[in-house]
Amino acid sequence: MLINKKLKDYHIILASGSPRRQKFFKDLGLDFEIRLKKVDEVYPERLYKFEIPDYLAQLKALPHKEGLKENDILITSDTIVWHNNQALGKPKSKDEATAMLTSQSGTMxxxxxxxCFTTTKLEKTVNHTTKVYFKQLTDEEIEYYVTHYQPYDKAGAYGIQEWIGQIGIEKIEGSYFNVVGLPVFEVYKTLNSLID
Known part of the structure; x- marks a missing residue:
C-alpha cells in the first residue's frame, strides 16, 4: 500500500520552515501541516558528527510535544556540513559564507x-551522511555565487541544486536529496515502519 494511503488516518506535522523540505513532503503525496516554533539551536560542544543534527532535530521537537494528539506524527530535522572535524552551520555574513566555501574548495x-519522528508514544531519530567532493573553486566563482545566491539559509554556505553545485561538485557518495535537505528514502522507510 502506498504511504499516503497508509497515513490517511494520521496527521503529519512538519516543523520546518525550509521550502525544500516542504516540497519533498508534497512530492511524496503527503498531506501535512506546517507548525513553527523558534528554537535556540545550541548544542553541547562534546557532540561529534551525526550526534549534532540528532540532538538539534530532537531539540526542535520539544516545544511541540505537549500539544500532540494520538494520531499526530511530528517531524523535525536538522542538517550540518562536517568538514575538517568541525560542523559548519548556516553562515551569518558574506565573509563567513566566502570563508566556508574557500575551506571546502578542492576537498571532501x-x-x-x-x-526526528515524534508521536505521543515514541520518538525515533534517523540520520544519513552523504560525502560531497568539490573541485578547486576560484575566488571569482565563490564571489559570484555568494553575491548572487546569498546562501545564508544553507548549512555549509551552499545549495547543491544551485549554480555552485552544477559547476563545482565533482561527485557525491550517498543520497543527493540528503544534500538538498532531507534523506527522503529514510523518511519514507521510517514512516512506513512507524505505522506497520
Whole structure:
C-alpha cells in the first residue's frame, strides 16, 4: 500500500520552515501541516558528527510535544556540513559564507541530516551522511555565487541544486536529496515502519 494511503488516518506535522523540505513532503503525496516554533539551536560542544543534527532535530521537537494528539506524527530535522572535524552551520555574513566555501574548495566534506519522528508514544531519530567532493573553486566563482545566491539559509554556505553545485561538485557518495535537505528514502522507510 502506498504511504499516503497508509497515513490517511494520521496527521503529519512538519516543523520546518525550509521550502525544500516542504516540497519533498508534497512530492511524496503527503498531506501535512506546517507548525513553527523558534528554537535556540545550541548544542553541547562534546557532540561529534551525526550526534549534532540528532540532538538539534530532537531539540526542535520539544516545544511541540505537549500539544500532540494520538494520531499526530511530528517531524523535525536538522542538517550540518562536517568538514575538517568541525560542523559548519548556516553562515551569518558574506565573509563567513566566502570563508566556508574557500575551506571546502578542492576537498571532501560530509552532509549529515537527521530526522526526528515524534508521536505521543515514541520518538525515533534517523540520520544519513552523504560525502560531497568539490573541485578547486576560484575566488571569482565563490564571489559570484555568494553575491548572487546569498546562501545564508544553507548549512555549509551552499545549495547543491544551485549554480555552485552544477559547476563545482565533482561527485557525491550517498543520497543527493540528503544534500538538498532531507534523506527522503529514510523518511519514507521510517514512516512506513512507524505505522506497520
Amino acid at each position: 566534506h560530509e552532509v549529515i541530516t537527521s530526522v
